[in-house]
Amino acid sequence: MRQFKSQDLDELYGLYSNPKVMKYVGKGILTKAETKTRILKIIESWKKNNFGMWSVVHKIDNKMIGCCGLCFLDNTLEIELGYLLNPAYWHQGLATEVAKTSLRYGFEEFKLKEIVGIAQPENIASQKVMEKLAIKYEKDANYYQINMVYYKIFRKEYHPDSSLYVLHRKSV
Numbered sequence: 326m327r328q329f330k331s332q333d334l335d336e337l338y339g340l341y342s343n344p345k346v347m348k349y350v351g352k353g354i355l356t357k358a359e360t361k362t363r364i365l366k367i368i369e370s371w372k373k374n375n376f377g378m379w380s381v382v383h384k385i386d387n388k389m390i391g392c393c394g395l396c397f398l399d400n401t402l403e404i405e406l407g408y409l410l411n412p413a414y415w416h417q418g419l420a421t422e423v424a425k426t427s428l429r430y431g432f433e434e435f436k437l438k439e440i441v442g443i444a445q446p447e448n449i450a451s452q453k454v455m456e457k458l459a460i461k462y463e464k465d466a467n468y469y470q471i472n473m474v475y476y477k478i479f480r481k482e483y484h485p486d487s488s489l490y491v492l493h494r495k496s497v
Contacts, residue, residue: 326379326393326423329367333380336389337364345412349448351469370396376435378407381423383414390414393423395431398441399468404431406442408454420454425486428458432480439480443473452476459484 329337334357340346341355341363355363370377378394391410398405408424431437442460444451452462452474460478467473 326381326426328371329364329378329380329392331364331368333389334361334364337380337392340389340391340409340411343412346409349445349451350409351471367392376404376431379423379427381410381419391419391423393420394427395435395440398443403439403441404437406431406440406455406460408451415450420450421457424454425458428460428478428483429485432483433485437480440478442476442478443468444476445471446474 338355338357338360341360342357344354347354367378374397376395378392378396380389381391381393382388383390391408391414393408394406395404396407397403406424406427408420408427410420410423428440431440440460442451442455443466444455446465455476456462458478459482460476461482462474463477464475465472466475468475
Protein backbone atom coordinates (compact mmCIF):
# COMPACT_ATOMS: atom_id res chain seq x y z
CA MET A 326 0.00 0.00 0.00
CA ARG A 327 1.18 3.50 -0.76
CA GLN A 328 -0.21 7.00 -0.86
CA PHE A 329 -1.99 8.11 -4.01
CA LYS A 330 -0.38 10.30 -6.65
CA SER A 331 -2.23 12.36 -9.25
CA GLN A 332 -0.72 10.01 -11.87
CA ASP A 333 -2.93 7.22 -10.45
CA LEU A 334 -6.02 8.77 -12.03
CA ASP A 335 -6.42 6.31 -14.92
CA GLU A 336 -5.97 3.23 -12.74
CA LEU A 337 -8.32 4.55 -10.05
CA TYR A 338 -10.87 5.44 -12.72
CA GLY A 339 -10.65 1.83 -13.91
CA LEU A 340 -11.88 0.78 -10.46
CA TYR A 341 -14.42 3.56 -9.91
CA SER A 342 -15.99 3.01 -13.33
CA ASN A 343 -16.38 -0.75 -12.79
CA PRO A 344 -20.02 -1.59 -11.89
CA LYS A 345 -18.98 -4.73 -9.97
CA VAL A 346 -16.53 -2.77 -7.81
CA MET A 347 -18.92 0.11 -7.20
CA LYS A 348 -22.10 -1.93 -6.66
CA TYR A 349 -22.10 -1.18 -2.92
CA VAL A 350 -20.04 2.03 -2.90
CA GLY A 351 -21.85 5.34 -2.60
CA LYS A 352 -24.12 6.07 -5.53
CA GLY A 353 -22.27 3.73 -7.89
CA ILE A 354 -19.79 4.28 -10.71
CA LEU A 355 -17.96 7.58 -11.06
CA THR A 356 -17.02 9.58 -14.13
CA LYS A 357 -13.39 10.38 -14.85
CA ALA A 358 -13.97 13.97 -13.66
CA GLU A 359 -15.50 12.69 -10.38
CA THR A 360 -12.56 10.31 -9.98
CA LYS A 361 -10.12 13.20 -10.47
CA THR A 362 -11.93 15.19 -7.77
CA ARG A 363 -11.83 12.15 -5.47
CA ILE A 364 -8.11 11.54 -5.93
CA LEU A 365 -7.34 15.20 -5.22
CA LYS A 366 -9.43 14.97 -2.02
CA ILE A 367 -7.52 11.83 -0.99
CA ILE A 368 -4.16 13.56 -1.52
CA GLU A 369 -5.41 16.62 0.40
CA SER A 370 -6.63 14.43 3.28
CA TRP A 371 -3.11 13.05 3.75
CA LYS A 372 -1.65 16.57 3.77
CA LYS A 373 -4.27 17.99 6.13
CA ASN A 374 -5.08 15.05 8.45
CA ASN A 375 -2.09 12.68 8.13
CA PHE A 376 -4.48 9.88 7.14
CA GLY A 377 -6.51 8.94 4.10
CA MET A 378 -6.95 6.23 1.53
CA TRP A 379 -3.97 4.25 0.25
CA SER A 380 -3.51 2.81 -3.20
CA VAL A 381 -3.33 -0.99 -2.92
CA VAL A 382 -0.62 -2.08 -5.32
CA HIS A 383 0.10 -5.66 -6.40
CA LYS A 384 3.61 -6.64 -5.28
CA ILE A 385 4.55 -8.49 -8.46
CA ASP A 386 3.49 -6.16 -11.27
CA ASN A 387 3.10 -2.88 -9.31
CA LYS A 388 -0.47 -2.55 -10.67
CA MET A 389 -3.11 -0.79 -8.58
CA ILE A 390 -5.65 -3.39 -7.50
CA GLY A 391 -7.71 -1.31 -5.08
CA CYS A 392 -7.71 1.23 -2.31
CA CYS A 393 -8.06 1.11 1.43
CA GLY A 394 -7.65 3.44 4.34
CA LEU A 395 -9.24 5.87 6.74
CA CYS A 396 -11.46 8.88 6.09
CA PHE A 397 -14.06 10.96 7.88
CA LEU A 398 -17.48 9.34 7.95
CA ASP A 399 -20.18 11.32 6.16
CA ASN A 400 -20.93 14.58 8.05
CA THR A 401 -19.26 13.38 11.28
CA LEU A 402 -15.90 13.54 13.03
CA GLU A 403 -15.79 9.73 13.23
CA ILE A 404 -13.02 7.94 11.34
CA GLU A 405 -14.26 5.36 8.85
CA LEU A 406 -12.39 2.35 7.50
CA GLY A 407 -12.94 1.94 3.76
CA TYR A 408 -11.70 -0.57 1.20
CA LEU A 409 -12.38 -1.80 -2.32
CA LEU A 410 -10.58 -4.17 -4.66
CA ASN A 411 -10.57 -5.14 -8.31
CA PRO A 412 -12.84 -8.23 -8.62
CA ALA A 413 -9.92 -10.29 -9.95
CA TYR A 414 -8.50 -10.11 -6.39
CA TRP A 415 -11.69 -10.88 -4.46
CA HIS A 416 -11.94 -14.01 -2.26
CA GLN A 417 -8.19 -14.14 -1.56
CA GLY A 418 -8.20 -12.51 1.88
CA LEU A 419 -6.68 -9.31 0.53
CA ALA A 420 -9.51 -7.04 1.71
CA THR A 421 -9.02 -8.36 5.23
CA GLU A 422 -5.26 -7.82 5.03
CA VAL A 423 -5.41 -4.24 3.77
CA ALA A 424 -8.20 -3.37 6.21
CA LYS A 425 -6.11 -4.84 9.03
CA THR A 426 -3.19 -2.63 8.02
CA SER A 427 -5.44 0.44 8.01
CA LEU A 428 -6.74 -0.39 11.50
CA ARG A 429 -3.21 -0.85 12.73
CA TYR A 430 -2.19 2.52 11.32
CA GLY A 431 -5.19 4.20 12.90
CA PHE A 432 -4.68 2.71 16.34
CA GLU A 433 -0.89 2.44 16.58
CA GLU A 434 0.37 5.41 14.56
CA PHE A 435 -2.52 7.86 14.79
CA LYS A 436 -3.68 6.77 18.28
CA LEU A 437 -7.38 6.82 17.41
CA LYS A 438 -9.78 5.78 20.18
CA GLU A 439 -12.20 4.12 17.78
CA ILE A 440 -12.71 3.35 14.10
CA VAL A 441 -16.05 2.70 12.41
CA GLY A 442 -17.02 0.81 9.30
CA ILE A 443 -20.20 0.92 7.29
CA ALA A 444 -21.63 -1.24 4.55
CA GLN A 445 -24.84 -1.57 2.66
CA PRO A 446 -26.90 -4.37 4.24
CA GLU A 447 -26.63 -6.45 1.03
CA ASN A 448 -22.83 -6.28 1.07
CA ILE A 449 -22.26 -9.43 3.08
CA ALA A 450 -18.61 -9.76 1.98
CA SER A 451 -17.71 -6.37 3.47
CA GLN A 452 -19.52 -7.21 6.69
CA LYS A 453 -17.54 -10.46 6.92
CA VAL A 454 -14.27 -8.53 6.54
CA MET A 455 -15.23 -6.28 9.45
CA GLU A 456 -16.31 -9.21 11.59
CA LYS A 457 -13.02 -11.06 10.92
CA LEU A 458 -11.25 -7.98 12.29
CA ALA A 459 -13.42 -7.93 15.45
CA ILE A 460 -15.26 -4.80 14.33
CA LYS A 461 -18.69 -5.20 15.88
CA TYR A 462 -22.12 -4.40 14.47
CA GLU A 463 -23.78 -1.59 16.40
CA LYS A 464 -26.79 -0.33 14.46
CA ASP A 465 -28.56 0.33 11.21
CA ALA A 466 -27.97 3.90 10.06
CA ASN A 467 -28.13 6.23 7.08
CA TYR A 468 -24.90 7.68 5.65
CA TYR A 469 -24.22 9.15 2.23
CA GLN A 470 -28.02 9.12 1.81
CA ILE A 471 -27.98 5.30 1.82
CA ASN A 472 -29.18 2.77 4.40
CA MET A 473 -26.13 1.16 6.01
CA VAL A 474 -25.09 -1.21 8.75
CA TYR A 475 -22.71 0.50 11.17
CA TYR A 476 -19.81 -1.29 12.86
CA LYS A 477 -17.30 -0.02 15.42
CA ILE A 478 -14.09 -1.12 17.13
CA PHE A 479 -12.42 0.60 20.06
CA ARG A 480 -8.65 0.73 20.52
CA LYS A 481 -8.98 -1.19 23.80
CA GLU A 482 -10.67 -4.04 21.85
CA TYR A 483 -8.07 -4.03 19.08
CA HIS A 484 -5.48 -6.83 19.20
CA PRO A 485 -2.93 -6.77 16.37
CA ASP A 486 -1.43 -10.02 15.18
CA SER A 487 2.26 -10.60 14.65
CA SER A 488 2.22 -9.94 10.90
CA LEU A 489 4.89 -7.68 9.46
CA TYR A 490 4.02 -4.01 9.60
CA VAL A 491 6.47 -1.49 8.21
CA LEU A 492 5.59 2.18 7.82
CA HIS A 493 7.70 3.99 5.24
CA ARG A 494 7.73 7.68 6.03
CA LYS A 495 8.30 10.22 3.29
CA SER A 496 11.53 12.10 3.67
CA VAL A 497 11.03 15.84 3.90
